[in-house]
Amino acid sequence: MPTPLELWVDECAKFTKPDKVHWCDGSDAENQQLTKEMLRAGTLYALNQQAYPNCYLHRSDPTDVARTEHLTFVCTKQKEDAGPNNNWMEPKDAKAKLGALFNGAMRGRTMYVAPYILGPVNSPYSKVGVELTDSPYVAVNMRIMTRMGKAALNRLGGSNDFVKGLHSLGDLSPERRYIAHFPEEELIWSIGSGYGGNALLAKKCHALRIASWKARKEGWLAEHMLVLGIEEPSGRTTYIAAAFPSACGKTNLAMLIPPASQKGYKVWTVGEDIAWMHIGDDGRLYAINPEAGFFGVAPGTNSRTNPNVMATLNRNSIFTNVALTHNKTPYWEGMDGSPPHEAIDWQGKPWTPHSLTKAAHPNSRFTTPARQCPTMSPEWENPKGVPISAILFGGRRANLIPLVYQAFNWQHGVFLGATMASETTAAATGAVGVVRNDPMAMLPFCGYHMGDYFAHWLNVGKKLKHPPEIFRVNWFRMDNQGKYLWPGFGENLRVLRWVIGRVHGEVTADQTAIGHLPKPSSLDITGLDVSPDTLRELLAVDKAGWLKAVEGQKALFTGFGDRVPKAMWQESLALKARLEAGAKAPSHA
């Protein structure tokens, strides 16, 4: 008897008509074979194998370099269930429209069957998915980003309990590019793009959009969050999950190296993009990292901003849309040292530092195995996950949002996450640097109605006996000359130390209208080029600015409609009242 997987693969093959079907086992030999074929086809270039063993460069179609949110759909039976935060098509219409494109799309190509596990192989929280793709580049990247191959088939057995993902490069035309999710069927169809966020279906499509839908049904959380552990000199380790929008430094924060001034501290990486969090028997929240690799932004990455990732990506990695030096090493803006005198840019054209264009695309990426990262936590594959004591919500905001502040309680924390906004980045197509609301950094990734998502967060809080403390952070405050007020990177540990102090009830704070703020004396700034005045500015509450922000919150909640829980409106009204009264926080805080 064929298994449900075999039946589905057969059905998709009949429809897309590949010349060949290859079942991926995830082995080294298979990886080498696929690599060889891509080198021969000219879709991969070997990097300098001495300096970068087993590393390759891929150049994408120049119109296919980032997530395309306007071409991404959530296709629920009821439009309202997808919510105003998602583009929607009726499932029947989406299947007709995309079906016409998938019909025969794999002719002349091989269909790769890539079974994968999201999460540690033996975790009860892990899930199996299978991606069918006609892109060998996707297949080899999936091997880095997930536990792909035999282990997944073993876990699946003859079961039908897997997320189905069908992907084809199609003709790569943005006119015929669609990323469609059918959460009710746990099905993803993606055509017309080879870009990671659109084409590695395990990542944003499964681990966030489909998983968030499933998580709501099953009572857990699938979030766009890094997870790290901070070990203090005493040996105590505290785990923190932190949501930031794309390209806001999650990878750098997750593997931060304490500066020399922070002696005895150690940061352990559990994940750098996605966290799945479940309520444990002890009433705490536990997080696993569903992924096995990092798909990081290259520009700006160097041995000051992220020495750990630099030590990770120098072997067994795939670089996409970076530049190539004459030594066949990768180059991107903001890499260590001075730029090469000449290079080949991300589009394969000659480049010099005098060129008016960037050498690497601003959203050029590396795909690299997590296990190679020197700071991977010994707990990163713990099937139970790690207990989360604090959740941070952080955006890229030049103004208003203080460096750090703490919510009064879970509901207020959900409100802080819900009202998060951030300046847009190159990770998605469209204008860069525009402030947009991005609740919990999930606007592009929540697979259902944002109002229901807020309600789900509130419900999870009710079930937690020991909920994590919730904080807002902002490393990106600027002065009016456009200079950052806070040094960021490794120095962010100083902020995380305050967070830990609050979690364990070891530091006091000032109660303000917006939340608990650090007393300037409780943030260690010794040795930093941050004056007491700058620190005061970083921790100030700008009443007029916040009253304006409250108006923006009203527009945000109104835009999401009736499903926004009353509690969110109450929090907004209460914030306004506190600001107007100049009052302290409620006494229960």
Ligand code: OXD
């Ligand atoms: C990513 C993203 O690639 O958020 O992680 O765009």
Ligand code: MN
């Ligand atoms: Mn991301």
